[in-house]
Amino acid sequence: MIILDYKDTRPLYEQVVDKLQKLIINGILEPDSRMPSVRSLAMELSINPNTIQKAYAELERTGFLYTIKGRGNFVTYNEELCLLKKQEYLEKIRKILQEAEEIGVSRAEMLEELKEGESGND
Amino acid sequence: MIILDYKDTRPLYEQVVDKLQKLIINGILEPDSRMPSVRSLAMELSINPNTIQKAYAELERTGFLYTIKGRGNFVTYNEELCLLKKQEYLEKIRKILQEAEEIGVSRAEMLEELKEGESGND
DNA sequence: ATTGGTGTACTAACATACACAGTACACATA
Protein backbone atom coordinates (compact mmCIF):
# COMPACT_ATOMS: atom_id res chain seq x y z
CA MET A 1 0.00 0.00 0.00
CA ILE A 2 2.84 2.37 0.88
CA ILE A 3 6.58 2.35 0.49
CA LEU A 4 8.69 4.49 2.80
CA ASP A 5 11.77 6.26 1.58
CA TYR A 6 14.46 6.21 4.22
CA LYS A 7 16.66 8.50 2.14
CA ASP A 8 13.95 11.10 2.46
CA THR A 9 14.81 13.59 5.19
CA ARG A 10 11.19 14.16 6.13
CA PRO A 11 9.72 12.42 9.16
CA LEU A 12 8.12 9.04 8.55
CA TYR A 13 4.67 10.06 9.76
CA GLU A 14 4.72 12.91 7.24
CA GLN A 15 5.53 10.56 4.40
CA VAL A 16 2.69 8.31 5.49
CA VAL A 17 0.30 11.26 5.59
CA ASP A 18 1.29 12.42 2.11
CA LYS A 19 1.04 9.04 0.49
CA LEU A 20 -2.30 8.19 2.07
CA GLN A 21 -3.63 11.60 1.16
CA LYS A 22 -2.71 10.98 -2.43
CA LEU A 23 -4.39 7.58 -2.42
CA ILE A 24 -7.54 9.08 -0.95
CA ILE A 25 -7.66 12.03 -3.33
CA ASN A 26 -7.21 9.76 -6.31
CA GLY A 27 -10.00 7.51 -5.11
CA ILE A 28 -7.77 4.48 -4.78
CA LEU A 29 -8.88 4.35 -1.20
CA GLU A 30 -12.61 4.57 -1.61
CA PRO A 31 -14.92 6.73 0.51
CA ASP A 32 -16.08 5.01 3.71
CA SER A 33 -13.72 2.12 3.17
CA ARG A 34 -11.81 0.99 6.23
CA MET A 35 -8.15 1.86 6.61
CA PRO A 36 -5.70 -0.74 7.89
CA SER A 37 -5.52 -0.71 11.67
CA VAL A 38 -2.83 1.34 13.35
CA ARG A 39 -1.05 -1.81 14.48
CA SER A 40 -1.27 -3.73 11.21
CA LEU A 41 -0.04 -0.87 9.04
CA ALA A 42 2.79 -0.29 11.48
CA MET A 43 3.68 -3.96 11.21
CA GLU A 44 3.52 -3.83 7.43
CA LEU A 45 5.84 -0.83 7.26
CA SER A 46 8.04 -2.11 10.07
CA ILE A 47 7.65 1.05 12.08
CA ASN A 48 6.16 1.92 15.42
CA PRO A 49 2.36 2.03 15.84
CA ASN A 50 2.74 5.45 17.42
CA THR A 51 4.05 6.80 14.14
CA ILE A 52 1.00 5.51 12.25
CA GLN A 53 -1.22 6.83 14.97
CA LYS A 54 0.31 10.26 14.49
CA ALA A 55 -0.27 10.07 10.75
CA TYR A 56 -3.89 8.97 11.16
CA ALA A 57 -4.51 11.69 13.73
CA GLU A 58 -3.19 14.25 11.29
CA LEU A 59 -5.35 12.87 8.48
CA GLU A 60 -8.38 13.01 10.74
CA ARG A 61 -7.53 16.56 11.79
CA THR A 62 -7.35 17.65 8.16
CA GLY A 63 -10.52 15.78 7.27
CA PHE A 64 -9.31 12.88 5.18
CA LEU A 65 -10.31 10.24 7.71
CA TYR A 66 -12.94 9.76 10.34
CA THR A 67 -12.62 7.46 13.31
CA ILE A 68 -14.97 5.10 15.06
CA LYS A 69 -13.44 3.98 18.29
CA GLY A 70 -13.13 0.24 18.55
CA ARG A 71 -13.91 -0.15 14.83
CA GLY A 72 -11.23 1.65 12.90
CA ASN A 73 -10.41 4.58 10.68
CA PHE A 74 -12.44 5.27 7.55
CA VAL A 75 -11.96 7.33 4.44
CA THR A 76 -13.72 10.67 4.12
CA TYR A 77 -13.73 11.65 0.53
CA ASN A 78 -14.55 15.28 0.34
CA GLU A 79 -14.70 17.25 -2.86
CA GLU A 80 -14.07 20.57 -1.15
CA LEU A 81 -11.10 19.09 0.64
CA CYS A 82 -9.53 18.16 -2.66
CA LEU A 83 -10.00 21.68 -3.97
CA LEU A 84 -8.38 23.01 -0.84
CA LYS A 85 -5.48 20.67 -1.29
CA LYS A 86 -5.10 21.80 -4.87
CA GLN A 87 -5.05 25.39 -3.72
CA GLU A 88 -2.27 24.54 -1.30
CA TYR A 89 -0.20 23.13 -4.11
CA LEU A 90 -0.85 26.10 -6.35
CA GLU A 91 0.30 28.32 -3.52
CA LYS A 92 3.46 26.24 -3.18
CA ILE A 93 4.07 26.55 -6.91
CA ARG A 94 3.57 30.29 -6.80
CA LYS A 95 6.11 30.52 -4.01
CA ILE A 96 8.80 28.46 -5.66
CA LEU A 97 8.35 30.32 -8.94
CA GLN A 98 8.77 33.57 -7.07
CA GLU A 99 11.94 32.25 -5.43
CA ALA A 100 13.32 31.11 -8.74
CA GLU A 101 12.64 34.42 -10.35
CA GLU A 102 14.57 36.18 -7.62
CA ILE A 103 17.75 34.35 -8.56
CA GLY A 104 17.27 35.07 -12.21
CA VAL A 105 15.47 32.08 -13.64
CA SER A 106 13.43 33.33 -16.57
CA ARG A 107 9.76 32.59 -17.11
CA ALA A 108 10.71 30.91 -20.33
CA GLU A 109 12.92 28.43 -18.50
CA MET A 110 10.18 27.69 -16.02
CA LEU A 111 7.75 27.15 -18.86
CA GLU A 112 10.07 24.45 -20.15
CA GLU A 113 9.52 22.46 -16.96
CA LEU A 114 5.81 22.64 -17.50
CA LYS A 115 6.06 21.43 -21.07
CA GLU A 116 8.55 18.68 -20.29
CA GLY A 117 6.18 17.00 -17.89
CA GLU A 118 3.30 17.18 -20.33
CA SER A 119 1.07 14.15 -20.46
CA GLY A 120 -2.11 15.11 -22.24
CA ASN A 121 -4.02 15.86 -19.07
CA ASP A 122 -6.74 18.35 -18.29
CA MET B 1 21.56 43.66 4.99
CA ILE B 2 19.31 40.78 6.05
CA ILE B 3 16.06 40.44 7.90
CA LEU B 4 15.23 37.18 9.65
CA ASP B 5 11.72 35.81 9.72
CA TYR B 6 10.97 34.22 13.06
CA LYS B 7 7.65 32.93 11.81
CA ASP B 8 9.59 30.88 9.28
CA THR B 9 9.96 27.29 10.46
CA ARG B 10 13.33 26.82 8.80
CA PRO B 11 16.49 27.09 10.87
CA LEU B 12 18.04 30.53 11.14
CA TYR B 13 21.35 29.56 9.56
CA GLU B 14 19.45 28.31 6.52
CA GLN B 15 17.60 31.58 6.15
CA VAL B 16 20.93 33.41 6.35
CA VAL B 17 22.42 31.12 3.69
CA ASP B 18 19.50 31.66 1.33
CA LYS B 19 19.39 35.42 1.67
CA LEU B 20 23.15 35.86 1.27
CA GLN B 21 23.12 33.52 -1.70
CA LYS B 22 20.49 35.66 -3.32
CA LEU B 23 22.47 38.84 -2.67
CA ILE B 24 25.59 37.28 -4.17
CA ILE B 25 23.86 35.88 -7.23
CA ASN B 26 22.23 39.21 -7.94
CA GLY B 27 25.56 40.99 -7.64
CA ILE B 28 24.44 43.13 -4.74
CA LEU B 29 27.37 41.70 -2.83
CA GLU B 30 30.16 42.23 -5.34
CA PRO B 31 32.82 39.66 -6.21
CA ASP B 32 35.83 39.74 -3.87
CA SER B 33 34.12 42.18 -1.55
CA ARG B 34 34.44 41.41 2.12
CA MET B 35 31.53 39.98 4.05
CA PRO B 36 30.66 41.29 7.50
CA SER B 37 32.60 39.40 10.17
CA VAL B 38 30.96 36.46 11.87
CA ARG B 39 30.68 38.40 15.09
CA SER B 40 29.40 41.66 13.62
CA LEU B 41 26.70 40.05 11.50
CA ALA B 42 25.64 38.00 14.49
CA MET B 43 25.40 41.20 16.51
CA GLU B 44 23.43 42.91 13.75
CA LEU B 45 20.93 40.05 13.54
CA SER B 46 20.89 39.54 17.30
CA ILE B 47 21.75 35.88 16.98
CA ASN B 48 24.67 33.71 18.03
CA PRO B 49 27.99 33.94 16.16
CA ASN B 50 27.97 30.16 15.84
CA THR B 51 24.86 30.41 13.72
CA ILE B 52 26.52 32.85 11.33
CA GLN B 53 29.63 30.71 11.30
CA LYS B 54 27.51 27.77 10.24
CA ALA B 55 25.95 29.78 7.45
CA TYR B 56 29.32 31.05 6.22
CA ALA B 57 30.77 27.55 6.33
CA GLU B 58 27.91 26.32 4.20
CA LEU B 59 28.35 29.16 1.72
CA GLU B 60 32.05 28.40 1.51
CA ARG B 61 31.31 24.70 1.03
CA THR B 62 28.98 25.46 -1.86
CA GLY B 63 31.41 27.96 -3.39
CA PHE B 64 29.75 31.31 -2.75
CA LEU B 65 32.42 32.50 -0.33
CA TYR B 66 36.11 32.00 0.23
CA THR B 67 37.85 32.52 3.51
CA ILE B 68 41.16 34.02 4.50
CA LYS B 69 41.89 33.21 8.10
CA GLY B 70 42.43 36.31 10.16
CA ARG B 71 41.11 38.51 7.36
CA GLY B 72 37.55 37.54 6.72
CA ASN B 73 35.11 35.96 4.28
CA PHE B 74 34.94 37.17 0.71
CA VAL B 75 32.46 36.83 -2.13
CA THR B 76 33.17 34.34 -4.91
CA TYR B 77 30.99 35.27 -7.80
CA ASN B 78 30.97 32.37 -10.15
CA GLU B 79 28.98 32.25 -13.33
CA GLU B 80 28.88 28.48 -13.39
CA LEU B 81 27.70 28.41 -9.81
CA CYS B 82 24.75 30.57 -10.69
CA LEU B 83 23.81 28.26 -13.51
CA LEU B 84 24.03 25.34 -11.13
CA LYS B 85 21.80 27.14 -8.67
CA LYS B 86 19.31 27.81 -11.41
CA GLN B 87 19.34 24.16 -12.32
CA GLU B 88 18.60 23.29 -8.71
CA TYR B 89 15.58 25.53 -8.77
CA LEU B 90 14.35 24.15 -12.06
CA GLU B 91 14.65 20.69 -10.54
CA LYS B 92 12.64 21.82 -7.55
CA ILE B 93 10.00 23.23 -9.86
CA ARG B 94 9.86 20.03 -11.84
CA LYS B 95 9.34 18.09 -8.64
CA ILE B 96 6.56 20.22 -7.25
CA LEU B 97 4.77 20.25 -10.60
CA GLN B 98 4.97 16.47 -10.62
CA GLU B 99 3.55 16.33 -7.10
CA ALA B 100 0.74 18.68 -8.01
CA GLU B 101 -0.14 16.67 -11.06
CA GLU B 102 -0.43 13.54 -8.95
CA ILE B 103 -3.25 15.07 -6.94
CA GLY B 104 -5.03 16.27 -10.02
CA VAL B 105 -3.92 19.82 -10.58
CA SER B 106 -4.17 20.47 -14.30
CA ARG B 107 -1.39 21.95 -16.41
CA ALA B 108 -3.69 24.82 -17.21
CA GLU B 109 -4.03 25.71 -13.56
CA MET B 110 -0.28 25.59 -13.11
CA LEU B 111 0.16 27.83 -16.12
CA GLU B 112 -2.02 30.38 -14.37
CA GLU B 113 0.55 30.66 -11.59
CA LEU B 114 3.23 31.36 -14.15
CA LYS B 115 1.21 34.09 -15.81
CA GLU B 116 0.09 35.68 -12.56
CA GLY B 117 3.65 36.34 -11.48
CA GLU B 118 4.57 37.83 -14.82
CA SER B 119 6.74 40.91 -14.65
CA GLY B 120 8.20 41.53 -18.08
CA ASN B 121 11.42 39.75 -17.33
CA ASP B 122 13.83 37.84 -19.51
C1' DA C 1 -19.54 -12.70 29.73
C1' DT C 2 -15.31 -13.52 27.44
C1' DT C 3 -12.06 -12.83 23.89
C1' DG C 4 -9.70 -10.40 20.44
C1' DG C 5 -9.11 -6.54 17.61
C1' DT C 6 -9.75 -1.68 17.50
C1' DG C 7 -8.49 3.44 18.73
C1' DT C 8 -6.37 6.23 22.27
C1' DA C 9 -3.51 8.00 26.01
C1' DC C 10 0.41 8.03 28.62
C1' DT C 11 5.31 7.63 30.23
C1' DA C 12 10.08 6.73 29.33
C1' DA C 13 14.12 6.57 26.61
C1' DC C 14 17.06 7.79 22.90
C1' DA C 15 18.89 10.30 18.86
C1' DT C 16 19.18 14.30 16.24
C1' DA C 17 19.04 19.15 15.11
C1' DC C 18 19.10 23.87 16.28
C1' DA C 19 20.56 27.69 18.89
C1' DC C 20 22.94 29.86 22.51
C1' DA C 21 26.93 30.70 25.92
C1' DG C 22 31.45 30.73 26.81
C1' DT C 23 36.24 29.83 26.07
C1' DA C 24 40.34 29.30 23.54
C1' DC C 25 43.63 29.68 19.82
C1' DA C 26 45.85 30.81 15.37
C1' DC C 27 46.24 34.28 11.98
C1' DA C 28 46.61 39.06 9.91
C1' DT C 29 47.14 43.79 10.33
C1' DA C 30 47.88 48.31 12.25
Place this chain on the structure above:
DNA sequence: TATGTGTACTGTGTATGTTAGTACACCAAT
Protein backbone atom coordinates in the same frame (compact mmCIF):
# COMPACT_ATOMS: atom_id res chain seq x y z
C1' DT D 1 51.53 44.45 21.18
C1' DA D 2 46.73 45.02 20.62
C1' DT D 3 42.77 44.28 17.99
C1' DG D 4 39.86 42.00 14.93
C1' DT D 5 39.47 38.05 12.22
C1' DG D 6 38.14 32.81 11.42
C1' DT D 7 37.87 28.44 13.77
C1' DA D 8 37.31 24.84 17.14
C1' DC D 9 35.61 23.06 21.20
C1' DT D 10 32.69 22.00 25.32
C1' DG D 11 28.60 22.60 27.44
C1' DT D 12 23.42 23.61 27.92
C1' DG D 13 18.65 23.89 26.67
C1' DT D 14 14.90 23.03 23.69
C1' DA D 15 12.21 20.82 20.27
C1' DT D 16 11.16 17.00 17.31
C1' DG D 17 10.94 12.31 15.74
C1' DT D 18 10.92 7.52 16.76
C1' DT D 19 10.69 3.53 19.43
C1' DA D 20 9.16 0.74 23.48
C1' DG D 21 5.99 -0.49 26.65
C1' DT D 22 1.78 -0.22 29.24
C1' DA D 23 -2.94 0.63 29.98
C1' DC D 24 -7.75 1.40 29.05
C1' DA D 25 -12.19 2.01 26.62
C1' DC D 26 -14.80 0.55 22.82
C1' DC D 27 -16.88 -2.79 19.48
C1' DA D 28 -17.99 -7.22 17.55
C1' DA D 29 -18.01 -12.10 17.43
C1' DT D 30 -18.10 -16.22 20.10
